[in-house]
Each structure stands twice: as structure tokens, then as C-alpha cells.
Amino acid sequence: MGKKGDVLQQKSPAEFFAENKNIAGFDNPGKCLYTTIRELVENSLDAAESISALPDIDITVEEISQKQLNRIRGIENHDRLDEELYHDFETDDARKKRLAKEAKDQERLDKLTAKKGEGSVAVEARKKDLDAKRVAAAPKGAKQFYRVTVKDNGMGMRHEDIPNLLGRVLSGTKYGVKQTRGKFGLGAKMALIWSKMSTGLPIEIKAARRNQNFISHYKLDIDIHKNEPNVHWVKQPDNPDKWHGAELSVIIAGNWQYYRAKIIKYLRQIAVITPYAQFNFQFKADDEKSSLDVTFIRRTDKMPEPPKDTKHHPASVDLELIKRLINITKCTTLQQFLAREFSSISKDYAGRLISEMRIDADPSMAPQDLTEKQIVRMHQLLHEAKFKDPDGSHLSPAGEYNLRLGITKELHPDMVATHQGEARVLEGHSFIVEAAVSVGGRDIKPGINVYRFANRIPLLFEGGSDVITKTALKRINWNSYKINQSSDKVGVFVSVVSTKIPYKGAGKEYIADDMDEMVAAVKHAIQQCCVQLKVKIAKAQAAREQKQRRKNLTKYIPNACAAVFTVLRTMADHPASGPKRHALEAAHDILRPVKRQETDEGTLITSLTEYVQRIDTDMALEYQMQQGMAEGTRQSWYLVPQSVQHEYGPEMQASCCVIRVLQPDGMGA
Numbered sequence: 001m002g003k004k005g006d007v008l009q010q011k012s013p014a015e016f017f018a019e020n021k022n023i024a025g026f027d028n029p030g031k032c033l034y035t036t037i038r039e040l041v042e043n044s045l046d047a048a049e050s051i052s053a054l055p056d057i058d059i060t061v062e063e064i065s066q067k068q069l070n071r072i073r074g075i076e077n078h079d080r081l082d083e084e085l086y087h088d089f090e091t092d093d094a095r096k097k098r099l100a101k102e103a104k105d106q107e108r109l110d111k112l113t114a115k116k117g118e119g120s121v122a123v124e125a126r127k128k129d130l131d132a133k134r135v136a137a138a139p140k141g142a143k144q145f146y147r148v149t150v151k152d153n154g155m156g157m158r159h160e161d162i163p164n165l166l167g168r169v170l171s172g173t174k175y176g177v178k179q180t181r182g183k184f185g186l187g188a189k190m191a192l193i194w195s196k197m198s199t200g201l202p203i204e205i206k207a208a209r210r211n212q213n214f215i216s217h218y219k220l221d222i223d224i225h226k227n228e229p230n231v232h233w234v235k236q237p238d239n240p241d242k243w244h245g246a247e248l249s250v251i252i253a254g255n256w257q258y259y260r261a262k263i264i265k266y267l268r269q270i271a272v273i274t275p276y277a278q279f280n281f282q283f284k285a286d287d288e289k290s291s292l293d294v295t296f297i298r299r300t301d302k303m304p305e306p307p308k309d310t311k312h313h314p315a316s317v318d319l320e321l322i323k324r325l326i327n328i329t330k331c332t333t334l335q336q337f338l339a340r341e342f343s344s345i346s347k348d349y350a351g352r353l354i355s356e357m358r359i360d361a362d363p364s365m366a367p368q369d370l371t372e373k374q375i376v377r378m379h380q381l382l383h384e385a386k387f388k389d390p391d392g393s394h395l396s397p398a399g400e401y402n403l404r405l406g407i408t409k410e411l412h413p414d415m416v417a418t419h420q421g422e423a424r425v426l427e428g429h430s431f432i433v434e435a436a437v438s439v440g441g442r443d444i445k446p447g448i449n450v451y452r453f454a455n456r457i458p459l460l461f462e463g464g465s466d467v468i469t470k471t472a473l474k475r476i477n478w479n480s481y482k483i484n485q486s487s488d489k490v491g492v493f494v495s496v497v498s499t500k501i502p503y504k505g506a507g508k509e510y511i512a513d514d515m516d517e518m519v520a521a522v523k524h525a526i527q528q529c530c531v532q533l534k535v536k537i538a539k540a541q542a543a544r545e546q547k548q549r550r551k552n553l554t555k556y557i558p559n560a561c562a563a564v565f566t567v568l569r570t571m572a573d574h575p576a577s578g579p580k581r582h583a584l585e586a587a588h589d590i591l592r593p594v595k596r597q598e599t600d601e602g603t604l605i606t607s608l609t610e611y612v613q614r615i616d617t618d619m620a621l622e623y624q625m626q627q628g629m630a631e632g633t634r635q636s637w638y639l640v641p642q643s644v645q646h647e648y649g650p651e652m653q654a655s656c657c658v659i660r661v662l663q664p665d666g667m668g669a
């Protein structure tokens with residue numbers, strides 16, 4: 001018999017992920033609830049977009065008590081014999097103490113609210129703090145369970161594929177070279193594994209493809225040891241309405257209280273990046289007051305072009321992948337194989353590559369006849385030879401329009417700028433970085449608030465290690481764009497799309513910060529937004545300053561006019577005599593209208609105000625001329641001269657602008 005630790009064991013992928021569920025973002029019950037919702041919603045979005053349907057997604061989270069759960073599982077509910085055995089047991093004394101403390105805290109909160117006002121930052125922070133304290137101090141209650149149901153209007157699933165797609169870890173339809181939210185073939189199965197681990201209950205699936213006259217209705221779970229689906233029952237009811245889509249429902253342990261904020265934040269951010277989708281979210285609590293019903297309304301029917309399937313770029317393939325492609329290819333010659341199974345290789349180029357291999361490979365040989373050595377040589381050459389970069393036309397970024405729309409609808413910022421970068425390449429996969437930077441708005445804290453998206457899904461965890469957060473916080477000199485990084489409310493939205501997002505881990509929570517190409521692309525996209533904002537901020541600042549200057553100048557006009565008018569009035573009513581008379585004759589023109597009551601205090605105020613405003617505008621223009629016109633305020637117009645001879649004279653100044661007539665470059669006088 002072998003020694004302990006010496007015995008060969010094998011694990012199925014399902015067993016591995018069940019034991020290491022944190023790798024896939026299933027860390028604790030609260031996070032499991034969050035990740036389950038997220039995985040199902042992302043599958044729904046992929047499914048709707050794959051048939052170009054505007055996504056309509058219903059998400060329901062229903063609280064289920066231990067008693068209800070037992071009823072579902074067919075377990076009898078027993079009355080407790082020994083209360084003290086249980087987690088939620090609390091002595092009378094302990095309860096009294098807890099309640100007294102809560103009352104005191106509430107009193108303090110009321111005082112703070114009276115002083116600072118409801119909704120103020122200080123009050124909100126204190127409320128959050130108290131909620132956390134309350135949860136921590138409350139006796140550990142029974143576990144919490146939830147039924148999570150997500151329904152969509154997507155492509156559905158083929159009836160016979162459903163058990164494998166949802167009951168076998170590492171199986172899916174998104175392994176190709178295409179931009180999709182899902183990639184690993186894991187998410188929905190992790191929700192099922194967690195349901196199996198925490199409640200022992202199977203998953204229920206309804207699905208129908210377009211024009212299918214029945215609905216596939218399954219109840220299944222997973223044999224974790226064998227990594228195989230285990231179908232409890234299957235039905236095929238009629239589908240008279242020709243519904244298409246999928247509805248998945250799992251019952252799992254979770255923690256709504258701790259993760260409510262994160263779940264709502266996730267939905268809000270996914271609504272920002274997919275404003276063409278409608279999300280109806282319902283939380284059904286036992287107690288009506290705690291229930292929640294939120295709809296993130298579709299704001300546009302304009303969907304980005306869907307991503308397209310592409311081929312492997314030669315720079316991204318490894319030896320195993322080449323062998324796999326050789327096994328599955330339908331090409332009959334090596335030259336065809338290189339030209340058809342890879343991107344950026346033309347037929348001619350394939351011929352040149354084969355000659356360069358110099359290993360007796362011949363363009364007309366069957367790829368399956370390549371020896372191990374020939375494959376190794378081919379792999380080496382594919383990594384040494386030059387190829388055109390993939391152009392990114394198969395990617396589907398959200399688009400500046402959608403990004404701007406989503407941000408405006410959710411945050412209502414004062415200003416926002418967007419930029420979509422050029423396609424770039426990372427390890428043979430093209431990627432595009434889009435960014436938006438907003439200033440001001442609702443529900444946004446002062447400082448730099450980073451919103452990260454990858455393949456159009458929000459990333460909410462592990463922000464500190466992410467390339468986007470690090471770039472926004474450390475590599476941008478905000479001051480140089482007239483943005484105060486601690487007091488302005490700045491939103492930095494960055495979305496990366498790629499056929500392969502370089503996630504760290506299967507949980508899809510962050511993109512590493514160690515790839516120069518990615519760092520450069522993210523930095524460039526943010527900077528481009530900042531450049532646009534700088535112009536807008538400068539304009540807004542100038543307008544504010546002018547308004548303030550005018551306000552300062554006109555503030556004392558009524559008082560000054562009242563005093564001047566009193567003097568004029570007195571002079572008009574009591575004409576001077578003697579030596580002063582001559583001196584005052586000059587003022588005759590002013591005094592006469594006063595005497596005739598044609599000029600009064602109001603006339604003086606109006607005239608002086610107009611005068612001050614005119615002078616102020618002239619001064620502002622003169623100042624701008626001295627400073628050189630700001631780029632944003634300068635506009636070129638092309639005028640056709642009335643005659644052949646034209647004098648390009650000095651500039652003309654009007655009250656609202658300065659016109660400088662210049663000779664176009666390269667034109668004769």
C-alpha cells in the first residue's frame with residue numbers, strides 16, 4: 001500500500017472548480033449571489049445580441065426561508081428542542097443591550113441629519129456605517145437562500161445540447177476567436193455547482209430557439225465527480241407564441257444584505273454600457289418593505305454591430321493549437337490550410353512560408369501528413385515571420401454614442417468627452433480601448449471614480465490591481481487638463497473589447513497591469529478625452545469669470561446712479577448763480593432732461609449698465625486677442641473674394657468677435 005500523500009488521485013474539472021470556487025468569483029455566499037446573477041445576465045446579453053435582438057432581460061431574486069427551502073426539498077421542518085444550540089440564540093440581556101445601542105446610534109444619526117441635511121455625504125456615510133454595525137451585531141441568523149431567475153429573448157439553446165451546455169464544466173459555444181462576454185464555458189455551471197453545494201437543488205431551464213414550436217424544459221444537475229449532466233426530467237410543452245430565449249432558475253445560498261449595493265451597482269453599470277438593453281430587476285423579500293423593483297430602461301434602439309468570428313492570428317498560436325487545427329481542418333493541402341485557418345496569410349504568402357520552412361514540406365501535401373518535426377518548424381516560423389496585424393473590424397466596441405448616452409442617462413454629468421482608440425494587438429489578438437471622462441453629475445463622489453468594462457461587462461472587484469484604475473490614478477496628470485483630481489467629480493469610463501481579454505483568473509474581475517500595449521492604449525484613450533474636456537472646461541471657466549466680473553462691475557450701479565441722480569436733481573432744481581454759473585453751463589445738456597423729467601434714476605441705471613457691459617465685452621475680446629485666441633473659440637471660414645484683387649488688411653473688431661481676413665496658404669495675392 002502506498003504511503004499517505006503518495007496515492008494517485010484524479011479530479012474532474014467540476015470537482016476542481018467546486019473545491020476552488022473562488023477562482024471563478026464564487027468566494028462567499030454574498031459574492032456567490034452576485035456572481036450567479038452576473039453570469040446569467042451576461043449569458044442572456046450574449047444570447048440576445050447573437051441574433052441581433054434588442055436585449056430584454058428579467059432578473060428576479062426571490063428570498064426563500066429555510067422552511068420554504070425544506071418544503072421544496074421535501075424535508076420536514078422540526079421545532080427546536082434546545083434553542084441554545086443555535087446560532088441565532090440571543091439572551092434577553094444581550095438583546096436589550098443591542099437594542100439600546102441601536103437606539104443611541106439612531107439618535108445621533110437624527111441629530112446629524114438635522115444639522116447636515118438628509119442625503120448629505122456625512123449622513124450617508126454614517127448610515128452606511130450604522131447598517132454595517134447593525135448587521136455585525138445582530139445574532140447570526142439562519143442562512144439565507146434565494147431563487148435567482150434570469151429570462152431573456154435570445155437565441156435559446158438546441159434541445160439536445162442543453163444538458164451538456166449547462167451540466168458539464170468547460171463546455172460552451174464561445175470558444176472560437178470572437179468577442180463574447182462569456183469565454184470559459186464555466187459561469188452557469190458554477191452557479192449550478194454552488195446550488196448543489198449550498199442547497200442540493202438542481203437548476204431549471206426553459207429554452208426555445210427562433211420559430212421552434214416547443215419549449216425545452218429541463219430540470220438537471222451535475223455529477224460533480226464525473227463532470228456529467230444528470231437530467232432529473234425533461235418536458236417539451238407547446239410554444240404557441242413562438243417565444244424564443246432562455247430562462248434559467250437556481251436556488252442558492254446568498255447574502256442580499258451585504259451584496260445588494262454591489263448588485264445594483266453592477267446593473268447600473270451594465271445599463272451604462274448597454275443602453276440598448278432593458279433590464280427589469282425585482283427583489284422579492286418576505287417582508288414587502290424590503291422588496292425592490294428597478295427598471296433600467298432601454299434608451300436607444302441603436303445596437304453596435306455584432307462581433308464577427310475571426311481566425312487565429314499566426315502570432316497567437318501555440319503548438320497544441322496548430323495540432324488541433326490540423327486535426328479538424330477540412331483543407332486538403334498545406335497551402336490552403338495556412339491561408340484559410342489563419343488570419344493575415346494570403347495564398348501567396350502561405351507558399352513563401354512553406355518554401356522558407358525548408359523541411360521537405362510541400363504546398364500540396366495534406367496538413368495531416370506533417371511530421372512532428374515539421375509542425376515544430378512551422379510553429380517556430382509562424383512566430384518569427386512578419387504578418388499584418390489583425391485590423392479589429394471583427395470587434396464590437398460599445399461606440400462613443402452608446403457610451404455617452406449611457407453615462408448621460410445614469411449620471412447626468414455637467415460635461416462628458418469620449419474617445420475610441422485605434423485597434424491594437426496583444427499576443428495576436430486585436431483589441432480596442434474606448435474611454436469617456438465626465439465631470440460633475442449625480443451620485444458621484446468628488447475625486448476620480450473609475451468604471452471598468454471588458455467586452456462590455458462591468459468589472460467591480462479587484463480594481464486596485466487593474467490596468468484601468470492604475471492608469472487613471474497614477475499615469476494621468478489631471479491638473480494639466482484643468483481637472484482637480486480631489487475636488488472635481490470625475491468619472492473615468494474605460495471599455496476594452498477583444499477576442500481575448502487578458503483577465504487574471506476565471507472570475508473575469510480585472511485586467512493585469514503588466515502589458516505595455518494595454519497600458520499605452522488605456523492611457524492614450526483617457527488623455528484624448530481629457531484634451532477635449534480641457535477646452536470645454538476653459539470655455540466654461542472663461543464664461544463664469546466674465547459673468548462674475550460683470551456682476552462685480554454692475555453691483556454698485558443702482559447705488560451710484562441714485563447718488564448721481566440726487567446731485568443732478570438738486571442742481572437742476574436750484575440753478576447756480578454767480579461765478580459758478582459759467583462752469584455749470586457746460587452741464588446744461590445733462591441738466592435739461594433731468595429738469596424736464598426725461599431722465600430719471602432708471603434711465604441712468606440702464607445707460608450705465610449697457611455701457612459697462614459693452615466695455616466689458618471689448619476688454620474681454622482685447623484680452624483674448626493679446627493671449628492669442630484659444631483653439632476652441634477660433635473658427636475658420638472660407639470666403640470667396642468679390643474681385644480678383646483683395647486687400648488682406650488688419651483685423652476687424654465687432655462687439656461679439658474679431659474677424660481677421662487671411663490669405664489662404666499657397667494662393668497668390
Ligand SMILES: Nc1ncnc2c1ncn2[C@@H]1O[C@H](COP(=O)(O)OP(=O)(O)OP(=O)(O)O)[C@@H](O)[C@H]1O
Nearest residue numbers: 043047165172173182183184185186187188189246
Ligand atoms: N441564456 C442563454 N441563452 C442561450 N445560450 C446560453 C444561455 N446561457 C448559457 N448558454 C449556453 O451555455 C453555454 C455555457 O454557458 P456558461 O455560462 O457555462 O459558459 P460561457 O458563457 O460559455 O463562458 P463563461 O464561463 O466565460 O461565462 C454558453 O456558451 C451558451 O452556449
